[in-house]
Amino acid sequence: MGRASRDDRPKPVAICSPVAASESENLRGSRIQLAAKEILAQAARPDRWGTLALMDISLRYRRTVIGPLWITLTLAATIASVGTVYAALFKQDIATFLPSFAVGLIVWTLIATTLQEGSNIFVASGHLIKAVPAPLIVHVLQMIARNVLIFAHHLVIVVLLYVVMPWPLHWSMLLALPGFAILFLALLGGSVALGMLCARFRDIGSAIVSGLQFVFFLTPIIWTEDSARGTAFHWLTLVNPFATLLDLVRRPLLSQPTDAKQWLLGALYAIIVAVIGLGCYAKYRHRVAYWL
Amino acid sequence: MTRAAHIVLRDVSVTFPVLSFRDRSLRSRFVGAVTLRRKAAVSHLITALNEVSLDIRAGDRLAIIGANGAGKTTLLRVLAGIYHPTAGSIDVRGRCLSLFDLQAGFDEEATGYENIMRRGLVIGARRAEIDARRAEIAEFTELGDRLDLPLRTYSSGMMLRLIFAVATAVEGEIVLLDEWIGVGDQQFRKKARQRLDEIVTRAGILVLASHDIELIQSTCNRAILLEQGKIIAAGATDTILAQYLAGSGGKKA
Numbered sequence: 001m002g003r004a005s006r007d008d009r010p011k012p013v014a015i016c017s018p019v020a021a022s023e024s025e026n027l028r029g030s031r032i033q034l035a036a037k038e039i040l041a042q043a044a045r046p047d048r049w050g051t052l053a054l055m056d057i058s059l060r061y062r063r064t065v066i067g068p069l070w071i072t073l074t075l076a077a078t079i080a081s082v083g084t085v086y087a088a089l090f091k092q093d094i095a096t097f098l099p100s101f102a103v104g105l106i107v108w109t110l111i112a113t114t115l116q117e118g119s120n121i122f123v124a125s126g127h128l129i130k131a132v133p134a135p136l137i138v139h140v141l142q143m144i145a146r147n148v149l150i151f152a153h154h155l156v157i158v159v160l161l162y163v164v165m166p167w168p169l170h171w172s173m174l175l176a177l178p179g180f181a182i183l184f185l186a187l188l189g190g191s192v193a194l195g196m197l198c199a200r201f202r203d204i205g206s207a208i209v210s211g212l213q214f215v216f217f218l219t220p221i222i223w224t225e226d227s228a229r230g231t232a233f234h235w236l237t238l239v240n241p242f243a244t245l246l247d248l249v250r251r252p253l254l255s256q257p258t259d260a261k262q263w264l265l266g267a268l269y270a271i272i273v274a275v276i277g278l279g280c281y282a283k284y285r286h287r288v289a290y291w292l
Numbered sequence: 293m294t295r296a297a298h299i300v301l302r303d304v305s306v307t308f309p310v311l312s313f314r315d316r317s318l319r320s321r322f323v324g325a326v327t328l329r330r331k332a333a334v335s336h337l338i339t340a341l342n343e344v345s346l347d348i349r350a351g352d353r354l355a356i357i358g359a360n361g362a363g364k365t366t367l368l369r370v371l372a373g374i375y376h377p378t379a380g381s382i383d384v385r386g387r388c389l390s391l392f393d394l395q396a397g398f399d400e401e402a403t404g405y406e407n408i409m410r411r412g413l414v415i416g417a418r419r420a421e422i423d424a425r426r427a428e429i430a431e432f433t434e435l436g437d438r439l440d441l442p443l444r445t446y447s448s449g450m451m452l453r454l455i456f457a458v459a460t461a462v463e464g465e466i467v468l469l470d471e472w473i474g475v476g477d478q479q480f481r482k483k484a485r486q487r488l489d490e491i492v493t494r495a496g497i498l499v500l501a502s503h504d505i506e507l508i509q510s511t512c513n514r515a516i517l518l519e520q521g522k523i524i525a526a527g528a529t530d531t532i533l534a535q536y537l538a539g540s541g542g543k544k545a
Binding site: 047207 | 372373374393397413418419442
């Protein structure tokens with residue numbers, strides 16, 4: 001590992017990383033630091049990945065009228081149909097079940113598409129990775145930003161639902177933001193780790209698709225924690241990291257209380273995933289180009 | 293340009309694992325582990341570069357010569373920072389302008405102007421900087437209003453004009469070229485040639501991988517001859533070229 005990450009002096013177009021061989025020798029011991037520095041330097045440049053993400057969306061829906069709202073519409077149809085049917089079948093109060101199901105499904109969609117696209121991210125950007133010297137994290141940030149933008153479109157459904165069947169507003173709704181930050185960290189770490197794993201072992205991508213399907217049913221989205229109380233399913237809500245992370249966004253949005261245990265657990269999960277992602281990034285980011 | 297550009301390579305090796313389908317499958321590893329069957333051979337390794345040491349100083353116009361598969365493109369990718377050597381060390385001082393795979397980052401559905409932005413962001417330029425260069429790039433392409441149309445409506449010549457204009461709008465002290473770029477119709481070709489000449493003249497270092505003997509003779513002052521990833525000769529352009537031409541029929545130079 002001779003070439004170190006880009007230096008942090010602002011430069012107009014920093015394409016190569018001018019770090020002397022002797023310097024990088026000294027830095028050999030701190031690969032993690034170099035990786036973290038590279039990630040932070042790029043994370044601080046939303047003009048790069050954010051603009052590319054915006055362009056991705058605008059290009060994908062260029063020839064449509066309502067654009068990305070098509071995905072929102074599809075999701076809204078699912079929520080309306082499945083939500084009402086399940087509420088009736090499981091004898092749930094529709095005014096509490098439907099918002100919870102809607103927000104749950106919207107957050108889940110963000111998690112699932114990010115992890116799915118994340119596992120394919122380096123393979124999908126292979127051509128670019130082999131053509132242009134750019135830190136790999138840019139591709140990941142761009143992909144997550146794209147999915148977050150689509151997620152933002154979906155929030156229209158939550159607003160509409162609120163108009164139809166309002167739930168009490170509370171200042172604690174703002175807790176959805178730190179909750180989202182924790183989820184973002186987990187998605188970033190997970191995408192990097194899965195992306196590298198899938199670049200090396202190509203069949204993991206398919207495993208992840210089916211795995212996510214499985215996890216969807218084990219996460220309280222189409223069923224609620226309350227309805228599972230007393231059954232074997234209840235312990236799942238306690239040990240399923242997806243449930244914890246999802247709830248840190250969902251519960252505040254629904255003005256439902258969150259407790260410190262959930263926050264600690266969620267933060268712990270996110271940090272573990274982020275550390276794994278960082279470790280992979282430090283160890284394998286220079287190998288990825290050879291696997292593509 | 294506060295400090296002169298330089299490139300120093302010390303015993304740089306690049307070994308590729310050639311991952312066959314078998315090697316890539318986790319299942320095969322699992323099955324192998326469960327049945328305790330050792331695989332006969334480990335995944336193939338290709339040594340694309342083998343202990344390459346190289347000093348390139350400001351003012352050098354280095355030609356990389358060698359048969360197909362000798363490692364020319366791999367070496368350029370190492371210099372550009374796309375491949376990181378599996379052994380050895382590399383030190384690149386100066387900003388690199390890598391002029392290969394120029395179409396990477398372009399999108400069929402985006403307009404000419406949007407593609408200028410896209411490619412700029414992809415190579416790491418700042419938005420403000422791209423905005424500032426936009427008019428200049430547009431003017432160079434001579435495509436006028438057609439830059440508002442999606443790329444898929446462009447003829448290949450028009451597309452090349454745009455790609456060339458965007459790629460060469462960035463400055464670099466180190467210019468890496470995989471074959472000379474010739475684009476467009478006669479008139480544009482002349483203009484492109486002129487711009488490339490300017491870029492090469494301004495650059496502190498030029499590294500050119502090419503098979504074009506005349507081009508190398510007229511552009512480069514140093515050359516290295518690669519064979520199977522090893523530098524088998526280095527020196528003045530004429531000497532190396534002579535050796536390459538003499539040895540291209542036989543085995544050893």
